[in-house]
Amino acid sequence: MAFALTPEREKQAVALLERYPEKRAALLPLLWLCQRQHGYISEEIVAWVAERLELSTAEVKGVVTFYTMFFDHPVGEHVIWVCRTLACELRGAKAVQEHLEKRLGCKAGETSADGRFTLLKAECLASCGTAPMVQIDDLYYENLTAEKLDRILDEVAASGPFYDREARERFEADRRGEG
Amino acid sequence: MGFSTPSPKILTSRYHLEDSFTLPVAMKAGAYAVAREVIGKKSPESIRDEVKKGNLRGRGGAGFPAGVKWGFLNPRPGQQVYLVVNGDESEPGTFKDRTILERDPHRLVEGILISCYAIGAHKAFVYIRGELRFGQLRLEKAIEEARARGFVGPRPFGVDYPIDIVVHSGAGAYICGEETALLNSLEGRRGEPRIKPPFPAVEGAFRQPTIVNNLETIATIPGLVEMGGEAFAALGLVPGDGGTRLYGVSGHVARPGVYEAPAGLPLRELIYELGGGLLDANRQLKAVIPGGSSTPVLRPDRLVKASDPQHPLHAWDGKSEIDVPMAVDLFRALGTMLGTCCATVIDDSVNMVEVTRNLMRFYRHESCGQCTPCREGTGWLVDVLDQIAEGRGKPSDVDLLVEIANNMMGNTICAFADGTAMPLLGMVRQFEEEFRAAVAAGRPLDVRHDTTTRAAFQGGNR
Ligand SMILES: Cc1cc2nc3c(=O)[nH]c(=O)nc-3n(C[C@H](O)[C@H](O)[C@H](O)COP(=O)(O)O)c2cc1C
Ligand code: FES
Secondary structure (H helix, E strand, O other): OOOOOOHHHHHHHHHHHHHOOOHHHHHHHHHHHHHHHHOOOOHHHHHHHHHHHOOOHHHHHHHHHHOOOOOOOOOOOEEEEEEOOHHHHHOOHHHHHHHHHHHHOOOOOOEOOOOOEEEEEEOOOOOHHHOOOEEEOOEEEOOOOHHHHHHHHHHHHHOOOOHHHHHHHHHHHHHOOOO | OOOOOOOOOOOOOOOOOOOOOOHHHHHHOOOOHHHHHHOOOOOHHHHHHHHHHOOOEOOOOOOOEHHHHHHOOOOOOOOOOEEEEEEOOOOOOOOOHHHHHHHOHHHHHHHHHHHHHHHOOOEEEEEEOOOOHHHHHHHHHHHHHHHHOOOOEOOHHHOOOOEEEEEEEOOOOHHHHOHHHHHHHHOOOOOOOOOOOOOOOOOOHHHOOEEEEEHHHHHHHHHHHHHOHHHHHHHOOOOOOOOEEEEEEEEOEOOOEEEEEEOOOEHHHHHHHHOOOEOOOOOOEEEEEOOOOOOOOEOOOOEOOOOOOOOOOHHHOOOEHHHOEOOHHHHHHOOOOOOOOEEEEEEOOOOHHHHHHHHHHHHHHHOOOOOHHHHHHHHHHHHHHHHHHOOOOOOHHHHHHHHHHHHHOOOOOOOHHHHHHHHHHHHHHHOHHHHHHHHHHOOOOOOOOOOOOHHHHHHOOO
């Protein structure tokens, strides 16, 4: 089936194109919209985006593969990024990774057998002062202990995929002081 | 040792307020007062003059004076000037800009408004690394609030000077912090650096004259303009480096975090006063990476050699390297760089070959691959370090590391390769005996970095 954005996202896409002096500049934000809807950038999405922005599919693919946050293949319902860089490693990133690998039953770079979690290593996520930390979908979880990490994973597992909507809800809750 | 440095709070003055990131709270505490006072009321030149007088050194890593950079603009008739705010914040060890986005985004918006007016721009792009989704949402909300009040839009504060702000999200790539790679990424391309010249001030975003500044640099503008350039410059503890700035401290310290203090604070105070000293009091301080992973490492037990009275570091002759004030020019004279002013503190539980390996893996992962010396060099460095760490190193391997690094320096389009080679050379220079010992031992290093902290993770004691 051909790809299409939901009506709400389609509105956002139209607004995006207005923001830049050149159409092409909307490429990254448009890819983000698509990935938030679909979970990854499929071949159909590449073709759809290319047509929309009058680019070749090769150009779009070249961009997708350049950036680590764009997936060109399906991933788990939730993506966990463990920061492995120095400040985190000094504060226990290896222990975090080992804990997650044990709990999820998969290695870094893999997806759990039930398809719910993909575990990836990340480079410094600008959270060194609150290391060790992980990013799960759109949000950071910092100053981790094994117990805290387990609690967070239970919570995340109980929720559906986050993507945009949930990040926003969290954000609103935080604004109201409930976060 | 008392913490005697006076430390006025400018950037962080609203951080502690409840809901500090909302417009009503920020405005009650002074947000937008400076923008209202100057936009359309003072001349752009006079604002640029204050910034120049303020000795505001760019907060993104290179420490270039912001006022001087702004002076490079010379648009031809019909050209658009753009302001691009660099919020890529990806240099390992750096986590300061994020606090502005999350805790006082209105300070950034106000800084953008004043800066746009001062440089003749009507449109600003804020490039934020894709991972910082939460901060991005806070900023977008802040812009929305400011737009609803008319501060952002066709007539800011009733003045006929339209200003629009666009937030642009990256998608994971350290190199996009390099200003010309950032511009390519903003234009919807792979984040590959461009050859300079032309510099962005001549030909930047969408081929128009563009000023690229770090996010903290721009957020500093309201405070600087409010107090005036001279007063701002005087806040710095050493000449040439004005104002207060955000310091980060992480790694093996008791109180890691972001702290505001005057420019020119000695590393020792950052570690032992603001950072609360070492995490494990039974350990010794072994090394400090002063300003992000690209800045060469310092050793507390190494003394400054500057007996010549003409030497810029003469005042610290015979003192420890960590007693030198954290200032752009002094740190360059010390053989390192101030970088992003976010220090990574390392105690003596750690092996420096492993530290180097951790960082070089970062560079191998992040090299954009455009230039051969960088693409091949970063991979080769990791291979050699792997050999050493796994106990298969040859005595010549230490020299090989140096040779590879030297061949990367200055041979590429952007400063990424230098930013890899310099810290590598620094590590070997400062800890050569440890590299040689690892080779001589001929067995796997088999050490972990987290001896000091692993128990806390498992015991939940944090
Ligand atoms: C490899 C590389 C990565 C960089 N990353 C960043 C970054 O994440 N944030 C930043 O502000 N500047 C970064 N810079 C510096 C920018 O190129 C540019 O000098 C800076 O944004 C200018 O702002 P300033 O003058 O206000 O410091 C990086 C430079 C290089 C070579
Ligand atoms: S090293 Fe992990 S967030 Fe910086």
